[in-house]
Each structure stands twice: as C-alpha cells, then as structure tokens.
Amino acid sequence: MDRVITNKPWLSNPGAHLPILTEMSNPFPYIAESTRNVRASLVLAATTLTLFALGMSFPGFSPTLQLSPARVPVGRASFSTFLFASPTVTDAILAAVILVYFGRDLEKNLGTGKFLVLYFLSALGGVTAQLMAPPRVPIAGGTAAAIGALVAYSYLWPLNRVSVFGTMAIGPRQLLMISVGYRFLWGGGLAGGAGLSLLGGLAMGAVFCAWMSHTSAASKYRRSLRTALVGDAASWSTLDWDAIPREGLHALTLEELDRVMAKAKTKGIRSLTDDERAFVHRLRLRSATADSKH
Numbered sequence: 001m002d003r004v005i006t007n008k009p010w011l012s013n014p015g016a017h018l019p020i021l022t023e024m025s026n027p028f029p030y031i032a033e034s035t036r037n038v039r040a041s042l043v044l045a046a047t048t049l050t051l052f053a054l055g056m057s058f059p060g061f062s063p064t065l066q067l068s069p070a071r072v073p074v075g076r077a078s079f080s081t082f083l084f085a086s087p088t089v090t091d092a093i094l095a096a097v098i099l100v101y102f103g104r105d106l107e108k109n110l111g112t113g114k115f116l117v118l119y120f121l122s123a124l125g126g127v128t129a130q131l132m133a134p135p136r137v138p139i140a141g142g143t144a145a146a147i148g149a150l151v152a153y154s155y156l157w158p159l160n161r162v163s164v165f166g167t168m169a170i171g172p173r174q175l176l177m178i179s180v181g182y183r184f185l186w187g188g189g190l191a192g193g194a195g196l197s198l199l200g201g202l203a204m205g206a207v208f209c210a211w212m213s214h215t216s217a218a219s220k221y222r223r224s225l226r227t228a229l230v231g232d233a234a235s236w237s238t239l240d241w242d243a244i245p246r247e248g249l250h251a252l253t254l255e256e257l258d259r260v261m262a263k264a265k266t267k268g269i270r271s272l273t274d275d276e277r278a279f280v281h282r283l284r285l286r287s288a289t290a291d292s293k294h
Contacts, residue, residue, distance in 0.1 A: 040112050041103030041149075044084065044119065045096040048142045051085045052092040064138035065127075083123040086142040094179055095146035101162050102153045102172060103146075109156060115149070122148020122204040129200030144201030150176050151205025155212070230277035231284070236269055244283050257283065 051063035063085035066074040073079070086092035107115040126144020130137060153160075154172040161169040180202070183195050213219055241261050246254060260276045272280075 125204030148205035
C-alpha cells in the first residue's frame with residue numbers, strides 16, 4: 001500500500017494541537033492574569049481624567065449632573081458618570097494625583113473592596129453636600145472621593161512624604177491643607193458648591209477613619225484590656241454593693257470602698273473613674289474567688 005505524504009502534520013497527529021486550541025478558546029485566565037496587578041485607584045484616576053476630556057471635547061456630553069431650577073436632574077446619561085467626574089481641570093488633576101500617588105498604597109493596605117467603599121462613600125458625601133448649593137452648580141463626586149481617600153491616608157501614615165511627578169515630595173496633610181485652602185480662597189468657597197463637595201468628602205473620610213479605628217486590632221485589644229481591669233457594662237448594671245465581702249479587709253480599704261459606694265449612689269455609676277471601677281472590680285473578683293473555694 002502506497003504511503004500518503006502530506007505537508008500538514010496536524011492531519012497525521014490531530015491530538016498534538018488540541019492543547020493550543022483549548023488555550024485559544026478560553027482567554028479568561030490570560031485576561032485575569034494580565035489584569036491582576038491593575039489597581040482600582042489607577043483605573044479611577046484614568047476615568048476622572050477621561051470624563052473631563054470627553055466633556056470638554058464634546059459639548060453635548062456632560063459627565064457632571066446638571067439640575068434644573070426646580071432641582072430636577074437634566075438628562076440621565078450623567079447618572080453613570082457624575083460620581084467619577086470633576087467639574088474643573090484643576091479638580092480633575094487634583095483627584096488624579098491623589099488617586100495615583102496616594103491611592104495605590106492605600107488600596108494595598110485596605111484591600112480593593114474597602115478602598116472602593118471609601119471612594120463611593122466620599123463621593124456620595126460630596127454630592128450630598130453639593131445639593132445645598134444653588135441648582136446651577138454641576139454635581140460631581142470625583143474630587144470629593146479623592147479627598148476622602150487622602151483623609152484616610154493621612155490617618156494611616158501622617159508623616160509619609162510622597163514624590164509627585166518625580167520633582168517634589170509632599171505629605172498627605174500638606175496636600176490636604178493646600179487642596180482645601182485653594183478651594184476656599186480662590187475657588188468660590190462654599191458659594192461655589194465645590195467647597196461643599198470637599199467638606200462632604202472630608203466628613204466621610206473622617207467617618208471611615210473612625211470606623212477603622214473602632215474595628216482595628218489595637219482598639220479591640222484596648223477594649224478587652226479595659227473589660228479585664230474594670231469589668232463589662234453588664235456586670236456594673238447588676239452590681240450589688242452588699243454582696244462585696246468586708247471581712248478581712250484593711251481599714252483604709254473599707255474607707256475607700258465606702259467612699260466609692262457613696263459616690264456611686266449619689267452621682268451614679270457613670271461618675272466613677274476607671275481607677276475607682278478597677279478598685280471595686282478587684283474586690284468583686286476577690287469575693288467570687290472566695291465563693292469558688294468554698
């Protein structure tokens with residue numbers, strides 16, 4: 001039987017190229033690997049600049065939210081863009097600088113999820129504050145969102161200095177004061193609406209920092225340590241002064257116990273200092289230890 005010679009190797013061994021075909025037909029792992037190192041802060045900075053450029057290039061397109069004199073939104077296309085937009089070129093550049101140079105480290109520390117929560121909360125805070133301005137003011141939350149991120153960065157690393165454009169190093173607090181000061185001195189202040197937007201971003205950034213402080217490991221440790229020293233709120237709400245045994249106590253200890261008990265009965269439990277609470281708590285633990293031995 002004559003041999004058939006062909007210059008198409010895949011005909012003689014069709015299974016050899018199946019893995020290549022499989023990889024080509026499923027590009028999602030490659031896309032996921034390529035975008036793994038892309039930071040949301042960089043994407044948001046690019047979005048803010050792009051929206052401002054589009055708004056300047058196309059007169060019929062407005063990324064900011066416009067309100068009629070009756071405070072009714074004009075057009076619905078801006079509903080998907082106004083949280084990322086900035087009304088002026090200065091605000092757009094400021095937001096991009098903050099997100100690129102300060103947002104990257106903040107996103108690494110918080111995680112992308114918490115960073116986006118901070119971004120949108122600050123943007124909504126700025127937009128809400130802007131609603132108090134005259135209706136002619138365009139509503140935009142991009143700069144307020146960046147200011148909120150800068151507040152969180154200042155809380156975490158107040159002494160850091162970041163090189164901007166490779167020419168100057170500036171700290172987060174200095175940039176925050178410059179941004180707010182510029183807006184209030186030369187940007188129309190509260191009357192222009194943008195000042196209100198910055199205040200909204202500042203407020204939401206401060207709220208986010210308070211939440212971080214309350215849920216941090218250090219804060220949890222301090223609360224658990226205080227509970228161990230002075231007892232929890234439930235134990236003080238059911239405090240029975242007569243249940244504290246007085247036998248075996250020194251005269252000075254009894255005198256201090258009577259003083260603290262009289263203060264609590266006349267001024268209330270909340271008037272006791274932490275030292276007084278710790279004193280009573282130790283006596284209560286002493287009575288509980290004695291009962292367990294019996």
